[in-house]
Amino acid sequence: MLQQGKPTPQLQQWLDRLTPVVEEARETLRRLKPGKLVLYSGCEQDADGNFRLTFFWQEYIISNNDFIIRQADTGEEPSSFTQSLILTYLATADGTTPSCRWVGFRDLPDGMFYVQAFQGYTGGRLVRELRGGVGSFRRAAEALGGEPLAIGDAGYAFTVLPRVRLAVVYWEGDEEFPSQARVLFEDTAANYMPTDGLAILGSQLVGRILKAAR
Numbered sequence: 008m009l010q011q012g013k014p015t016p017q018l019q020q021w022l023d024r025l026t027p028v029v030e031e032a033r034e035t036l037r038r039l040k041p042g043k044l045v046l047y048s049g050c051e052q053d054a055d056g057n058f059r060l061t062f063f064w065q066e067y068i069i070s071n072n073d074f075i076i077r078q079a080d081t082g083e084e085p086s087s088f089t090q091s092l093i094l095t096y097l098a099t100a101d102g103t104t105p106s107c108r109w110v111g112f113r114d115l116p117d118g119m120f121y122v123q124a125f126q127g128y129t130g131g132r133l134v135r136e137l138r139g140g141v142g143s144f145r146r147a148a149e150a151l152g153g154e155p156l157a158i159g160d161a162g163y164a165f166t167v168l169p170r171v172r173l174a175v176v177y178w179e180g181d182e183e184f185p186s187q188a189r190v191l192f193e194d195t196a197a198n199y200m201p202t203d204g205l206a207i208l209g210s211q212l213v214g215r216i217l218k219a220a221r
Contacts, residue, residue, distance in 0.1 A: 029087065032094035033074045041071060048100035048199075049169030060169050062093055063211065064152070069093070092207065096168050096200055103198040105170050109158070109191040112209070115202045129209045130188035133175070136217050140186065141179040147220035148175065158191075165212060171199050173212050 036044065045052050050060040050069070058069040059079065066079035074097075076090045077083060084090070112129075113122040137143055145161050153163030159176035166172050172193055180186035190209040200208065 028091045029094055032091070032098040035098040036074050036094070044097065044100075047102040048097050050097070058097075060093070060097075061166075062089070062096075063167055063215065067093060069097070092200075092204060093168075095204055096171065099201065100170065100199045103195050105172065106193050106195045108194045109156075109174055110194045111189065111191060112206070114194065115192060115205060116197050117202050121202075121206065125206050125209065126189070129190045129213045130175075133177070133188040133213050133216065134186045137220055139220065141177050143220045144175075144177045144188075144216070147216045150219045151215060167208055167212060168199065171196055171205075171208065173209060175212065175216060 039047075041052060041056070041058075044050065044058065048060070050058045052058055052071075053068075056071040058071060060067060060069070067076050067085070068079050069076050074094060076085060076093055078085060085093075111122070112118045112125045118125075133144070139146075141161050148161070148163035148165075151165065153165050153175075156162035156164055156174055156176070158174070160179045162174055162176040164172050164174045173196075174191040176189050176191060178187045190213065192205060192209075196205055
């Protein structure tokens with residue numbers, strides 16, 4: 008999960024605007040025909056007309072009348088934070104075919120302004136807190152179902168929402184250069200989530216890798 012302690016600026020900004028984000032997203036979704044929502048977002052619609060999608064390996068059900076979200080296995084509502092990310096994804100999705108072309112955070116809309124901070128709490132955090140180097144990273148990424156990529160000394164892609172994939176790439180250091188890690192995005196990611204939301208997804212993914220490594 009996210010680092011303990013003071014939230015990052017992007018996370019705090021997201022938390023500050025949770026309520027309007029959720030309500031605006033629900034209003035947008037109420038105006039969207041169910042068939043278009045399925046087509047644009049890649050979610051599924053069940054026999055009851057409700058929508059289903061997987062977010063960070065947890066399946067959720069989104070009611071088709073009020074867009075309340077519940078975990079598929081327990082029926083419990085997730086946090087407002089999780090609901091805001093899922094609803095924002097559904098409301099933003101425009102059906103663009105995922106590209107399979109990887110870019111850095113700086114290449115996302117307005118990403119250049121926050122790339123240093125983003126690197127600090129994603130790739131930088133992974134290198135600082137991971138014990139065991141590239142071998143530990145591989146084991147943790149594979150435990151989470153990461154798809155191997157031919158980038159860096161070890162790279163893995165992760166599907167965190169139906170049409171949002173993130174990659175984490177690790178370069179093992181030596182006596183001359185320190186280890187490095189970066190979170191990458193498909194260049195179509197902004198068609199499914201605003202940049203601040205993508206920053207939070209990157210932070211969450213790194214947190215989950217670190218947890219798996221422990």
